[in-house]
Amino acid sequence: MGVDLDSPSNFMTTRLRQAVNWGRKYSLWPLPFGTACCAIEFMSAAASYHDISRYGAELVRFSPRQSDLMIIAGTISYKQASILKTIYSQMAEPKWVIAMGACASTGGFYNNYGTLQGADKVVPVDVYVAGCPPTPENLFFALTQIQEKVEKEGLEPSKVRHAARTQAQG
Amino acid sequence: MSQKLVERLQQEFGSEILATSSQHGDETISVAPENLAKVVAHLRDREGCEQLSDVVGVDYPERSRRLEVNYLLRSWSNKNRVRVKVEVPVDEPVPSLTGLYKSANWHEREVYDLFGVSFSGHPDLRRILTHHEFEGHPLRKDYEIEQGQECSRPENLFSDEDISRAAQRASDLVADLSGVEDEIHPSDLLTVNLGPSHPATHGALRVECLLDGETIIESRAEIGYLHRCFEKEAEDHTWAEVMPYTDRLNYCSAMLNNCIYAGAVEKMLAVEVTPRTRVIRVIVSELARIIDHLVCVCANLVDVGALTNYWYLYNIRESIYECLEALCGSRLTSNYARIGGMSHDLYEGFEDEIRVKMDQLKQGHDDVMKLIARNRIFLDRTVDVCVINTEEALSWGYTGPCLRATGLAVDLRKDAPYLGYEEYDFDIPTGVNGDTHDRIMVRMSEMIQSRSIVLQALEKLTEGPLWIDNPAIVMPPKQNVYGSIEGVMNQFKLVSEGIQVPAGEGYGFGEGANGELGFFCVSDGGGRPYRVKVRPPCFPIFSSFARLIQGRMIPDAIATLGSINIIAGELDR
Ligand code: SF4
Numbered sequence: 224m225g226v227d228l229d230s231p232s233n234f235m236t237t238r239l240r241q242a243v244n245w246g247r248k249y250s251l252w253p254l255p256f257g258t259a260c261c262a263i264e265f266m267s268a269a270a271s272y273h274d275i276s277r278y279g280a281e282l283v284r285f286s287p288r289q290s291d292l293m294i295i296a297g298t299i300s301y302k303q304a305s306i307l308k309t310i311y312s313q314m315a316e317p318k319w320v321i322a323m324g325a326c327a328s329t330g331g332f333y334n335n336y337g338t339l340q341g342a343d344k345v346v347p348v349d350v351y352v353a354g355c356p357p358t359p360e361n362l363f364f365a366l367t368q369i370q371e372k373v374e375k376e377g378l379e380p381s382k383v384r385h386a387a388r389t390q391a392q393g
Numbered sequence: 394m395s396q397k398l399v400e401r402l403q404q405e406f407g408s409e410i411l412a413t414s415s416q417h418g419d420e421t422i423s424v425a426p427e428n429l430a431k432v433v434a435h436l437r438d439r440e441g442c443e444q445l446s447d448v449v450g451v452d453y454p455e456r457s458r459r460l461e462v463n464y465l466l467r468s469w470s471n472k473n474r475v476r477v478k479v480e481v482p483v484d485e486p487v488p489s490l491t492g493l494y495k496s497a498n499w500h501e502r503e504v505y506d507l508f509g510v511s512f513s514g515h516p517d518l519r520r521i522l523t524h525h526e527f528e529g530h531p532l533r534k535d536y537e538i539e540q541g542q543e544c545s546r547p548e549n550l551f552s553d554e555d556i557s558r559a560a561q562r563a564s565d566l567v568a569d570l571s572g573v574e575d576e577i578h579p580s581d582l583l584t585v586n587l588g589p590s591h592p593a594t595h596g597a598l599r600v601e602c603l604l605d606g607e608t609i610i611e612s613r614a615e616i617g618y619l620h621r622c623f624e625k626e627a628e629d630h631t632w633a634e635v636m637p638y639t640d641r642l643n644y645c646s647a648m649l650n651n652c653i654y655a656g657a658v659e660k661m662l663a664v665e666v667t668p669r670t671r672v673i674r675v676i677v678s679e680l681a682r683i684i685d686h687l688v689c690v691c692a693n694l695v696d697v698g699a700l701t702n703y704w705y706l707y708n709i710r711e712s713i714y715e716c717l718e719a720l721c722g723s724r725l726t727s728n729y730a731r732i733g734g735m736s737h738d739l740y741e742g743f744e745d746e747i748r749v750k751m752d753q754l755k756q757g758h759d760d761v762m763k764l765i766a767r768n769r770i771f772l773d774r775t776v777d778v779c780v781i782n783t784e785e786a787l788s789w790g791y792t793g794p795c796l797r798a799t800g801l802a803v804d805l806r807k808d809a810p811y812l813g814y815e816e817y818d819f820d821i822p823t824g825v826n827g828d829t830h831d832r833i834m835v836r837m838s839e840m841i842q843s844r845s846i847v848l849q850a851l852e853k854l855t856e857g858p859l860w861i862d863n864p865a866i867v868m869p870p871k872q873n874v875y876g877s878i879e880g881v882m883n884q885f886k887l888v889s890e891g892i893q894v895p896a897g898e899g900y901g902f903g904e905g906a907n908g909e910l911g912f913f914c915v916s917d918g919g920g921r922p923y924r925v926k927v928r929p930p931c932f933p934i935f936s937s938f939a940r941l942i943q944g945r946m947i948p949d950a951i952a953t954l955g956s957i958n959i960i961a962g963e964l965d966r
Contacts, residue, residue, distance in 0.1 A: 256590060258597040259619055259962055260644035260725055263688070267724075270707040285591070301544050302524040303597060303618045306589055332637070335622040335629075336531050336541050337523065356725050 247291070247317075248370040249279035254290035254314065256307060259297030261324040261356040268359035275359075278366050287313040292369060293346070294362075298326035299339045311346040319372065321365050322348045325355040398440060398473055406432060417660050417899035421463075421476040426487050429479050433464065436475065437493055442466040443787040445490065446474075447928040448500035449913050450508035452533045458482050460510050464490070465900065465913070465928070469787070469803045476900070481510065489515040496790030499936035507532040507624075522617040522965055524548070531625060538625050547589070550601040550613040556582060563605040566944075577605060585947070589618045595692055596961030600938065600950070607946045612939045619961040627925040631891025632658050633732055635925065640726040642927060642963040645688045646681035646906040648717070650963075651730035656811060657901020657912035658732045661894050662866065669857040670734055671812050675850045676747070677729060678812070678903075679843040680717065683754065684710050685906035685958075686794075686836040686843075693833060693955030694765065697774040702761045709757040713750050716743065732892060733867050734860035744851050751844050758840055775830035779941040779953040782827055789940075790933025793908025794835045795957055799827035805904040812903075816853075817846050829949075832956040866892050891920025907931045907958050929963035 253275075255265050268275050275281050284290040287310045299307055311320070322342050325331035328351040330340035342348060349372060352365045399413050399420050409432070412423040424432050436442040449463040458480040467474050481487055489512040490497040501512045502521040509530035512518060520527060524544040529536055551559075560579040567575050588599035597618035603611045623642065627635045639654040640647040652674045659666060666674070691706035714724045719740055721729040729736055765771045781789075783799040796803065802821040806814040822838035824831025860867045864883055873880030896918035902911030908930030915924040934957050941957075942950040 259621075260641055262596070263644055264725060266688075266692075267707070267711065270711070271704045272708055272711040297597075298619060298621055300597075300618060300620055301541055302620065303589065305544060305546055306618075310590055333621045333626065335538050335625055336536070337620045337622045338541070358724065 244374050244376065248373040250282075251278075251280040251292040251319075251366070251369065251373075252282045252284050252290040253280050253292045253294050254284055254287055254310075255294050255296055256310065257294075257296045258299065258303060259326065261296035261327065264356040264359060265294060265296045265323065265362065268362050273359040273363075275363070275366075278363060278370070280366055287311070288315060290314060291318050293318065293320045294323055295320065295327040295342045295346075295348075296323040296356075298331065298333060299342050299345075300337050301339055302337075304339050304345050307342065308345045317376070319349045319369050320346055321350050321352060321362075321369060323352045323362060323365070324357055325353065328352070331355055398475055401440070402432070402435075405435065416897050417663070419474065419476055419898070419900050421478055421898070423478045423480070426479045426481055426485065429464075429477065430488050430490065430493070433466070433477060433490055434493055436466055436477070440473070440475075441468040441470045442473070442475065443469060443784075444790060444792075445494035445496050445500070446790065446792075446909060447911065447913065447926070448497065448504055449924075449926040450504040450510055450532065451915055451924050452508055454534050456480070460508055462487055462504060462510055463913070465911075467909075469801070469808065472808055474900075483509065486511045486513040488513050491515055494790070495785070495788045496933040496936060499932065500790075506530070509533065520617075522620040524617065531622070536625075538622070538629050547599075548615065550599075550615055551584065551603065551611075553579070555611075556584075556603060559603045559611045563608075563610045566610075581605065582610060587947075587950070589615075595955065596959060596964075598935075598959065598961060598964065600942075600954075602942075602947070602950070604947070609942050609945055609947065609950060612942055612950075614935060614938050616935065616961075617965050619965040621962075621966065623927060623966040624925055627922050629921070631920045632894055632922060633887075633892055635922065636730065636732075637726065637728045640728055642929065642966065643685065643906065643910075643931075643960045644725055644962050645960060646685035647725060647727045648677040648681035648729055649685075649903070649905050650910065651727060652678050652812070653901065653903040653905065653910050654912050655730040655732050656903060657899065657914055658892075658894065660901045661897065661899045661914050661916055662732070662892070663895075664733060664861055664863065664866065666734065666861060667858050669855060670859055672850050672853050672855075673735055673739060673859075674730065675812050675814070675817070676847055676854075677717075677720075677727075679847045679850070680713055680747075682843045682906045683840050683847075684713060686840050689906075689955070689958040690761075690833055690836050693952070693958075694761075694771075696951050696955045697771060699765060699768070699771060702764060705757050705760050705764075709750070709754050712753055716746050716750060719743075731860075733863060738859055739854075744854065747847065747851065751847060754840065754844055758837065762837065772830065774948070774952050775833060775956075776828060777826065778829040778949045779945060780826055780828045781937070781941060786827060786937075789937040791908065791937075792933075793905065793930050794839060795832055795934055796908065797821060798824035798831035798835045800825055805902065805909060809902075817849050819843075819846050829953050829956045836958075893918065893920055894922075902928065905930050907960070907963075908934070910963075927963065927966055929966060931957065931959050931964050935959050935964060 322328045327342045330338050350365045350368050354361050409428045410422050414421045444467045446465040446467045451461040461480050464477040504510050506520040525548040526544050527542050556579045560577045563577045583604045585602045589597050599615040602609045639650040642650050687706045687710045691703045694702040718724050721727045783801045786799045802823050804821045819842045822835050869880045869883045874884045894916040898915050900913045911928035913926040917923040
């Protein structure tokens with residue numbers, strides 16, 4: 224963002240934060256990390272009937288370097304886990320993550336030798352969406368929650384935010 | 394018909410056929426591993442078994458020859474099926490059939506991966522569904538279901554030697570084509586990974602390509618990124634509890650999976666569903682097929698740059714989903730069929746709504762055809778791209794639209810009718826060349842045929858019971874559960890112990906959206922499956938992908954990948 228956090232003017236920083244977050248909130252660029260059935264519902268969410276662009280998040284980018292919201296849609300297997308981690312680390316700060324569906328949140332009803340028990344085992348997740356698969360409306364609800372989060376957040380990179388959160392949780 | 398085949402085999406091979414059996418309409422012969430190739434070659438060359446549909450491993454820890462491998466062979470020309478069985482101890486190899494059928498390659502790799510059967514003479518015996526760091530064989534009975542194993546990094550698909558060989562091949566190719574001797578150095582080849590997270594792969598799979606300029610000299614596909622252990626989960630649940638897992642095989646046509654799985658278990662139980670249920674199953678199956686084709690075609694068109702069609706086709710799908718959601722409570726994962734019936738009846742007004750949706754479908758289909766039928770860009774991108782002929786397609790294990798695109802008019806709804814499909818009037822659309830264009834067009838035409846079947850089925854709907862009358866299979870009505878001790882006991886037993894399926898083996902199959910979808914079931918007489926093996930239609934098709942795209946360019950590979958409709962859920966199970 225080119226924001227100079229060391230600026231001596233505290234007043235400006237507060238205003239800037241509001242302005243920047245307001246902009247960010249309505250222009251999330253999602254990266255769908257779609258692996259399974261939930262990804263098909265993500266397609267529905269993006270299609271004209273449900274129309275994700277009503278929330279300003281229609282610019283789906285498949286390059287992690289161009290996106291700031293990862294939507295993990297689908298089951299993450301052990302084979303997939305390291306790839307998920309790599310792709311997450313390729314995203315530029317600040318970044319947020321939605322775990323869409325039971326599988327991405329907890330492994331869902333797959334508790335077996337192949338399935339990672341939740342994407343949060345490898346990447347930090349901001350919002351979990353219930354459902355198998357969640358309906359597009361559910362996903363939009365998660366999106367608005369991310370927007371609220373974005374609005375309240377500082378301009379520090381997410382690494383710092385997550386570290387602070389982990390510390391707060393003890 | 395198959396029985397005569399077994400008799401002929403016995404005459405031909407005498408005591409080399411160790412045993413024969415006939416159960417649930419499936420004929421099985423057992424042979425010793427050393428005679429396997431001979432018998433199967435005979436079946437292929439003399440009995441017209443053009444296709445190896447599947448290879449199924451089963452583990453019996455208490456036996457001395459612990460591992461069993463079943464080969465499911467099909468003859469489309471004679472409308473015949475036969476199963477060949479071999480048994481081996483853990484350390485003894487089975488001869489590979491890769492020389493006879495191209496589809497054997499991946500099927501055998503899968504059995505090796507999950508059961509540890511080694512196949513002698515297999516050109517590339519590596520793990521396929523689990524990852525390269527995995528230890529043990531997860532479908533053996535002594536492997537604990539929850540014993541996960543982490544994978545630290547993706548596998549390198551090409552060794553330095555492979556790359557040198559490919560460079561040599563590229564040099565030869567250039568020399569052949571242009572007559573110019575131009576040595577291509579291994580470092581000239583560019584390695585490009587498609588996937589495992591790539592928008593055009595439509596799911597989690599990976600294709601590593603070696604490129605000379607823009608030409609794909611060689612490629613290798615890697616799958617298993619969505620291996621959710623369906624088959625192990627099935628062994629851990631009752632027969633009825635497996636139903637929701639089937640939704641998530643091909644999640645674009647969950648209803649079809651439900652109906653075919655229910656049909657397979659009903660075959661094992663030797664029961665027939667009621668006429669009303671049969672018609673309802675036909676309706677929902679065809680709706681599922683329509684939805685599957687819609688998603689496949691619209692995504693494929695997006696891949697070749699025709700985005701508008703995505704909106705046109707996807708809206709019809711949404712519109713049909715309104716009905717399906719009202720019907721079963723869920724859009725994608727329907728969980729609608731039950732063993733012996735359907736979870737509940739059609740809602741009031743369903744028929745009229747579906748008629749309206751079918752008109753919308755026709756409209757959408759025609760709109761899209763107008764946009765693509767003579768569209769120069771679309772034709773350039775698809776005509777004569779990645780061609781495969783019938784004979785080769787059969788050897789690779791193609792079924793469904795991709796096989797029909799090669800010009801062969803086969804369809805299990807006609808060739809081995811079930812659910813009363815013989816009473817419906819519909820055509821089998823076929824292609825001519827077996828190229829990407831034909832594959833898309835066959836799917837487009839099939840939607841119209843399915844529409845016609847749905848409309849006919851709506852006419853055939855009659856009042857009547859939904860469930861068969863059999864308390865050992867069907868849950869008692871709720872008033873009995875609350876009102877009588879027998880009812881409570883009946884419900885309790887069905888829920889906790891499951892439906893008791895008589896011991897034996899059976900293969901239930903049907904025409905899935907992508908081709909032959911089958912469930913090979915083994916029961917030990919209890920309430921849980923001893924083994925359920927899915928025959929996923931896109932698994933053998935995808936095994937031919939490297940062959941399809943060899944010598945083509947990356948954009949061709951993308952257009953083709955969409956047209957063969959790979960659904961990771963059923964590919965990796
Ligand atoms: S949560 Fe359900 S719908 Fe989503 S990927 Fe998992 S099984 Fe599929």
